[in-house]
Amino acid sequence: MNRIKLLALMLLCTIAAMAQAAADGGTRTLRSPNENMLLWFGIDGGRPCYSIAYKQRPVVKRSYLGLQLAKDKHASKKMDETDLMDGFELADSKESTFDETWKPVWGETRDIRNHYNELEVALKQRGTGRRMILRFRVYDDGVGLRYEFPQQKELNYFVIKEEKTQFAMTGDHTAWWIPGDYDTQEQETQESRLSEIRQRFHDAVNWGNSSVAVFSETGVQTALQMKSEDGLYINIHEAACIDYATMHLNLDDRTMTFESWLTPDATGMKGYMQTPCQTPWRTILVSDDARDMLSSNLILNLNEPCKIEDTSWIHPTKYCGVWWEMIVGKSAWNYTDEFPSVKLGLTDYDKAKPNGRHGATTEKVRQYIDFAAENGLDQVLVEGWNIGWEDWANMWKQDVFDFTTPYPDFDLKALNEYAHSKGVRLMMHHETSSSVVNYERHLTDAFNLMNKYGYDAVKTGYVGDIIPRGDHHFSQSMNNHYLHVVKEAAKHHIMVNAHEAVRPTGLCRTYPNLVGNESARGTEYEAFGGSRPDHTVILPFTRLQGGPMDYTPGILETQLGTWSDNPNFVHTTLAGQLALYLTMYSPLQMAADLPGNYRKYDDAFQFIRDVACDWDESIYLEAEPARYITVARKAKGTDKWFIGGKCNEDGHKSVIRLDFLDKGRTYDCTVYADAKDADYEKNPKAYVITKRKVRKGDVLRLTEARGGGFAVSLM
Numbered sequence: 001m002n003r004i005k006l007l008a009l010m011l012l013c014t015i016a017a018m019a020q021a022a023a024d025g026g027t028r029t030l031r032s033p034n035e036n037m038l039l040w041f042g043i044d045g046g047r048p049c050y051s052i053a054y055k056q057r058p059v060v061k062r063s064y065l066g067l068q069l070a071k072d073k074h075a076s077k078k079m080d081e082t083d084l085m086d087g088f089e090l091a092d093s094k095e096s097t098f099d100e101t102w103k104p105v106w107g108e109t110r111d112i113r114n115h116y117n118e119l120e121v122a123l124k125q126r127g128t129g130r131r132m133i134l135r136f137r138v139y140d141d142g143v144g145l146r147y148e149f150p151q152q153k154e155l156n157y158f159v160i161k162e163e164k165t166q167f168a169m170t171g172d173h174t175a176w177w178i179p180g181d182y183d184t185q186e187q188e189t190q191e192s193r194l195s196e197i198r199q200r201f202h203d204a205v206n207w208g209n210s211s212v213a214v215f216s217e218t219g220v221q222t223a224l225q226m227k228s229e230d231g232l233y234i235n236i237h238e239a240a241c242i243d244y245a246t247m248h249l250n251l252d253d254r255t256m257t258f259e260s261w262l263t264p265d266a267t268g269m270k271g272y273m274q275t276p277c278q279t280p281w282r283t284i285l286v287s288d289d290a291r292d293m294l295s296s297n298l299i300l301n302l303n304e305p306c307k308i309e310d311t312s313w314i315h316p317t318k319y320c321g322v323w324w325e326m327i328v329g330k331s332a333w334n335y336t337d338e339f340p341s342v343k344l345g346l347t348d349y350d351k352a353k354p355n356g357r358h359g360a361t362t363e364k365v366r367q368y369i370d371f372a373a374e375n376g377l378d379q380v381l382v383e384g385w386n387i388g389w390e391d392w393a394n395m396w397k398q399d400v401f402d403f404t405t406p407y408p409d410f411d412l413k414a415l416n417e418y419a420h421s422k423g424v425r426l427m428m429h430h431e432t433s434s435s436v437v438n439y440e441r442h443l444t445d446a447f448n449l450m451n452k453y454g455y456d457a458v459k460t461g462y463v464g465d466i467i468p469r470g471d472h473h474f475s476q477s478m479n480n481h482y483l484h485v486v487k488e489a490a491k492h493h494i495m496v497n498a499h500e501a502v503r504p505t506g507l508c509r510t511y512p513n514l515v516g517n518e519s520a521r522g523t524e525y526e527a528f529g530g531s532r533p534d535h536t537v538i539l540p541f542t543r544l545q546g547g548p549m550d551y552t553p554g555i556l557e558t559q560l561g562t563w564s565d566n567p568n569f570v571h572t573t574l575a576g577q578l579a580l581y582l583t584m585y586s587p588l589q590m591a592a593d594l595p596g597n598y599r600k601y602d603d604a605f606q607f608i609r610d611v612a613c614d615w616d617e618s619i620y621l622e623a624e625p626a627r628y629i630t631v632a633r634k635a636k637g638t639d640k641w642f643i644g645g646k647c648n649e650d651g652h653k654s655v656i657r658l659d660f661l662d663k664g665r666t667y668d669c670t671v672y673a674d675a676k677d678a679d680y681e682k683n684p685k686a687y688v689i690t691k692r693k694v695r696k697g698d699v700l701r702l703t704e705a706r707g708g709g710f711a712v713s714l715m
C-alpha cells in the first residue's frame with residue numbers, strides 16, 4: 001500500500017472511530033486547511049454531537065452539545081422553557097473557507113493570519129420548530145465552535161439554566177488547573193492527572209479569599225492546559241465572551257468528560273437571552289508541539305475585527321508606580337488612621353491627621369515622575385490618590401470612592417503638569433472595591449476628570465464581593481459591565497487595564513484599548529507569601545491564552561526584608577525577573593520595583609530600560625508547560641531582538657541558534673544570566689552580565705538556575 005492510500009485508510013478508520021455508534025444521519029466531516037485537524041459532526045438520538053482528531057489521533061471523543069433552559073418562576077409566558085438539548089434534525093449545512101491576514105494595533109506579531117474552514121449546521125427542533133445554528137471553525141491548530149440563535153417567532157426570550165457543551169477527553173491527561181470559582185482566579189495552579197483533581201481540590205482552593213464560590217469538587221477554570229500521555233497538548237478556553245457568563249468546566253472523572261458550567265448571577269440563572277444572539281466560541285487548541293500552544297492566534301481570530309476607528313491614541317506602555325511599596329506594606333493607600341470608616345461627603349480630610357504612611361504624596365509622586373523620565377518609562381501609576389481608602393474593602397459598602405476627589409496631600413493638577421513637562425503621563429487608578437453600581441454612576445465624571453488632566457490609561461480593580469450583592473465576578477451582567485467600561489473608556493480615548501475582572505477571551509482584538517488584565521495570580525502574591533517558581537511557566541499556557549496580563553514583573557530586590565518588614569521573597573532569581581518581560585507577553589509592562597532598588601541593580605535595570613513591549617515577530621524557541629519557555633521577539637519597527645528564557649524550580653539549559661537574525665549584520669549582544677551559584681531561594685541576586693558581538697547562526701548556551709531565567713538584548 002502506498003503512503004497516500006495508507007493515510008486515506010487511517011483517516012477513514014479515525015472517522016469511523018470518532019463516529020462510534022451510528023448517528024441519526026446528517027453527519028459531516030471537515031478538515032483544517034493543512035488537513036491536520038479533523039472535525040466530525042453528527043446527530044445522535046436528536047442530540048447534536050461532535051468529535052475532533054489531530055493527525056489521525058482522537059482528541060475529543062463524541063461529545064454532546066445543548067442548553068438547558070430555565071423554568072424561571074419570574075418568567076412570563078413569553079419565555080421559551082423547553083430545553084435546547086434534543087429533538088434536533090439537520091435542516092441545512094454549509095461549508096466555507098476563510099483566509100485573511102490582519103494587523104493588530106499592538107501584539108506579538110505584526111501580521112496575524114486567520115485561516116480556517118467553516119461548517120455551519122442549521123438544526124431544527126421537532127415539535128417546537130425552533131432553529132439553532134452550530135458553527136464550527138477548523139484551524140490547523142484547533143477548533144472553535146459556538147451556538148447561534150436566529151431571530152424567530154419560535155424562540156424569542158429565553159433564560160439559560162446551564163449550557164451543556166461537552167469535551168470528552170481520550171484519557172487521564174495531565175492537567176494544569178485552578179479550581180472553578182465564580183469570583184476569583186488568583187489561585188496557584190495545580191498539576192495533576194484529571195483523575196486526581198477531586199482529591200486535590202480542597203487544598204487547591206484559596207479559602208482565605210473573601211469571595212470563594214466553588215461549585216463542584218471537579219470544577220476547573222479555563223484556559224485549561226492538558227497534555228496526553230502520548231504527547232498531545234490540548235487547551236480548552238473560550239473566545240469573544242460577550243453578553244454571556246464565563247464558562248467553567250466540570251469534570252465527570254469516570255468518563256473524563258468535561259461539561260461547561262456557567263457562572264450564575266444573583267438569581268442563580270446563567271444567561272438572559274433574546275434572539276438573535278449567540279454564545280461565545282468554545283475553543284480547543286491541539287498540537288504535538290507545546291510551542292504551538294503559545295504562538296496560536298485562534299482565540300484572537302475568533303473575535304470580531306477592531307471596532308475602534310481611530311486607534312492612534314492606543315499605545316504600548318512601560319510604566320512604574322507608587323504601588324509595590326503599598327503591596328509590600330511599607331506605605332499605605334489610606335491618608336489617615338483617624339477614621340475607622342468614612343462616609344463619602346461627610347469626612348473633612350483637611351482636618352484629619354495624616355497617618356504619615358500615605359504613599360501617594362505629591363513629593364513621592366514627583367520622585368517617581370523624575371525616575372520615569374530619567375529611564376524612558378512612559379507612565380507612573382499612582383494608587384491611593386483619591387479619598388475613600390480608609391474602609392474600602394469587604395464592608396458590603398456601596399458608596400466607597402467617587403474617583404474624582406484627591407487626598408489633600410496629592411496635588412492632582414500640579415503633578416500632571418509636572419509629569420507632562422517631563423514627557424511622562426500619570427496613570428489613573430480606579431479601585432471599585434467591586435461596588436459596580438457606584439462605579440457606573442461615577443464613570444463619566446471620572447473619565448472627564450482624566451481627560452481634563454491628560455491621563456490616557458486607567459487601572460481598574462474589583463477587590464471583594466460584587467455589589468449589586470449576590471452577583472458574581474464572572475456572570476453575564478458583570479461581563480457586560482467590564483465591556484461597558486472598556487467601550488466608554490474608548491469614547492474618552494482611555495486605555496484600560498482591569499484587575500480582578502473576568503479572564504480575557506481575546507476581546508482586545510475588537511477593543512484594543514483593553515491593553516491589560518490581571519485576572520490571575522500576579523506578582524503581588526510574592527509579597528503575600530509567594531507563588532511557586534513554575535507559576536510563570538504555566539500562565540502563558542493558561543491565563544495568557546485570552547489576552548495579555550499585567551503581571552507587574554521586574555522585582556530585582558527579590559528579598560523584601562532588605563527594605564521593609566515583609567519577610568517574604570520573590571520566587572525567582574533576579575535574572576528570572578528580567579526574563580518575564582519576554583515570556584509574559586503584554587503591551588503594558590510595569591517596572592514594578594522601587595526606584596531605589598533599581599538604582600541598586602542599575603546594570604541589570606538596563607535591560608528593563610531597553611526592552612520593547614510591542615513586536616513585529618515572536619518566535620517560541622522552546623516550551624514545556626510548567627518547565628520552561630524561551631522566546632525571541634523582534635521589537636516593532638526596529639532591528640532589535642530580545643530573548644527571554646524562564647524555567648521552574650529544576651533549572652534549565654538552553655541552546656539558542658541565532659538563525660532568526662538578519663544575514664550579514666553584527667549585533668551587540670548583552671546577556672543577563674543567572675550566576676553559576678544562583679538559586680531563587682538561596683542566592684537569588686547572583687547574576688552575570690556579558691557582552692559580545694554575534695551574527696546570524698551563532699549559538700548561545702545559557703544555564704538557568706533553580707527558579708531562574710535569562711534575558712538577552714541584541715541591538
Ligand code: NOJ
Pocket residue numbers: 323327383431461463499500518522524
Ligand atoms: C488588587 C490589585 O491586584 C492590586 O494591583 C491593587 O494594588 C490592589 N488591588 C488595590 O487596588
Ligand code: CA
Pocket residue numbers: 186499500518522524
Ligand atoms: Ca489582584
